[in-house]
Amino acid sequence: MKLHKLLIILFLSTIALSATAQTESQLRRKKEAIQREIEQLQKNLNKAASGKKLTLQQINAINAQIRLRQDKIGTINSEIKNLDNQISQNTNTVHTLQGQLGDLKKEYAGMIRFAQRNRNAYEKMMFVFAARDFNQAYKRIKYLQQFSQYRKKQAGYIENTQTELNGKIKVLDKTLREKSELLKEQERERERLGKDKNQQSAALNQLSKQERQFKQDIVTRKKQQAQIERAISAAIQREIERRRREEAEAARVAAAKEAAARAAAIAKAKAENKPIPAAVAPVKEKTTNELLTNDASSAKLAAGFENNRGRLPYPVSGTITERFGVHKVDQASMDNKGVNITGAEGAAVRAVFDGEVFLVSLIYGKYVVVIKHGNYFTIYQNLRTVSVKKGDKVDTRDAIGTLANSGDVAELHFEIMRGQTNLNPEAWISK
Known part of the structure; x- marks a missing residue:
């Protein structure tokens, strides 16, 4: 039962550590990606720093760098939290293994003492011959054989448990070192964040001196962006109108066919003295989105685009x-x-x-x-x-x-x- 309990604890510990390792790998990749973004922004800022005029792009880049630095510190905190969980799990496993090892050693010591007392062949034979009948003698022979086998197994359990314990202690030491390195990295990132905020403060001070020029730059940007947006909006509107004309033409042809068919049906009903069939309800006018997806290929593209919400790749690195x-x-x-x-x-x-x-x-x-x-x-x-x-x-x-x-x-x-x-x-x- 003790062996089974030990195996269950080790199995659950392995599963937990495997899940933690996966999360740790994801966090490491995220941290590396953030660092690449920070480095690219810094290159752009270094290039732009030679200009005397402060621009909106520079301010946005500084703000983005601060945001990324904060995200990186948050990711490091998550890594540290994961390591704390690993340290806690490994510490518990080490204590459990130490307790199990102590129990196994006590049991093995008892078996050794018993074996010492019954170490010669004469005493074993006397133990067998002292049986009441042949059946009990056979059971005593089997007991002695099984006892010897169990003692060997117990020695194997002790050796394996000791190996497992040593391995867990090594992992625990490694995790503690990793945590120490992460704490140092976190401190370095906090210092860099402080420098980024100083840079932001300096940029805002410079901005106050160049306020008139800065506002003029934004006005110019707004005008240019408005012109681009009008061009795009006009192109989309033309596409919608083209689709609307096509829909209207298709509706006109369909209505003409429907009118002819209804006239024939009315004439036939009158000739046969039957009730005149009811008029077909007018088709409801389509919305803009319905017009843009009124063919199979457009509808398929729209559905695929919607299904990939949150998974579209970045348009540029x-x-x-x-x-x-x-x-x-x-x-x-x-x-x-x-x-x-x-x-x-x-x-x-x-x-x-x-x-x-x-x-x-x-x-x-x-x-x-x-x-x-x-x-x-x-x-x-x-x-x-x-x-x-x-x-x-x-x-x-x-x-x-x-x-x-x-x-x-x-x-x-x-x-x-x-x-x-x-x-x-x-x-x-x-x-």
Whole structure:
């Protein structure tokens, strides 16, 4: 029973540690990914630092770096918590093994003492011959054989338990060292976070000195973005109107056929003196999203896009430095219809899902590409070059162009629209 209890404890401990190891591996990968993003942002900031004028992209990059640094510290805290759980589990296992080893040694000592008392063949024979009958003598012979076998097994159990105990102690020591290293790393990241916040404070002080120029830059950006959005909106509206005309024409033809068929049915009913059939109810006008998915291929693309919510790949390798929605930088208000992803100049920009290139336009010296996925549209702004044209079919992760440098940093503006409604891309792309 004690052996069974020991095996159960070791089995449960192995399962728990396996699950923890998996989580630990995931956390390590996440931490490494965050560090890569921080390093890329720092490269961009170093490049932009040579300019005397502070830009919105620089401020967003500094803020994003602080956010990433905080995420990394949070990930390290999770790693430490995992290690604490491992330390607790291993400590409990070590105590259990030590207790089991002590019990096994006591039992083995008792067997050794018994064997010492009955160590010569004469005493064993007397033990057998002292039996009441042949059956009891046979049982005593079997007992002596089984006792000898059990004593050997018990010695094996002690040896295995001692080996397992030594292994667990080594793992425990290794885990304690890992925790010590993580605590040092956490302290280093806290120091770097403090430097990042000092950099943020210095940037905001510089911003107050350049307030007029900074506000003018934001006004210019708003005007340019508004023009791009009008061009995209107009293209989508034209597509909707084209679909509406096609639907209206199809409805007109169907209504004419229905009218002719009804006239024939009425004439026949009158001739046969039967009730006149009821008129067919008018077809309800389709919504914008229904118009954009009124064919099988468009409906399939839209359904596939929806099913991949939260799993779409990043359109470019980088970090989100400006998020979706209304937010303020100093006293200036910004309404971002998508997200801005800072990456490396010339990096490949890729389609996030299968679709058809809906629009390629050159505005303010940079390319804009819009891809249609049924009633969904993905928009890629600030491309230096493009490798697709209107009407091209693209697959997920196909390269559509390269990222341009917008002033100080290379930044992709990425949007997702459902019909004419903007959606938050962070809810759709993979974490």
